Amino acid sequence: MGTERSHRDLAAWQEAMNLVEIVYHETVGFPKEEIFGLTAQTRRAVISVPSNIAEGAARNSSRELAQYLDIAIGSLAELETQLELAVRLGYLAKTSAGPRQVHRVGKLICALRESVKSRIGQG
Numbered sequence: 001m002g003t004e005r006s007h008r009d010l011a012a013w014q015e016a017m018n019l020v021e022i023v024y025h026e027t028v029g030f031p032k033e034e035i036f037g038l039t040a041q042t043r044r045a046v047i048s049v050p051s052n053i054a055e056g057a058a059r060n061s062s063r064e065l066a067q068y069l070d071i072a073i074g075s076l077a078e079l080e081t082q083l084e085l086a087v088r089l090g091y092l093a094k095t096s097a098g099p100r101q102v103h104r105v106g107k108l109i110c111a112l113r114e115s116v117k118s119r120i121g122q123g
Helices: 011-027 038-057 062-088 097-119
Strands: none
Touching: 011 038, 011 062, 011 097, 038 062, 038 097, 062 097
């Protein structure tokens, strides 16, 4: 086996995967009439975060990784908005774990993106 790093080695990907689990558990209690609305949209957004990190890491180019990290950050902003809507609509408690994990993942992705961009001279 080589010493090649995988997306699985990235803390941002690991914590994004934890975020997926949290969001799936928290959206189970959303009203049934939201199954094709807010529930589905929230789940699509959360899945996009680790998926884009993984895809970018697999590209063998720091420039492409940075681009996919930007997309992951966009999905995270979308997710943050959806979770805020869920709180405002009373579907999710203000103290739920999802928003806290979104913040954690956001910090990790931003730090990774800055590190990647500094390697390619875009810092």
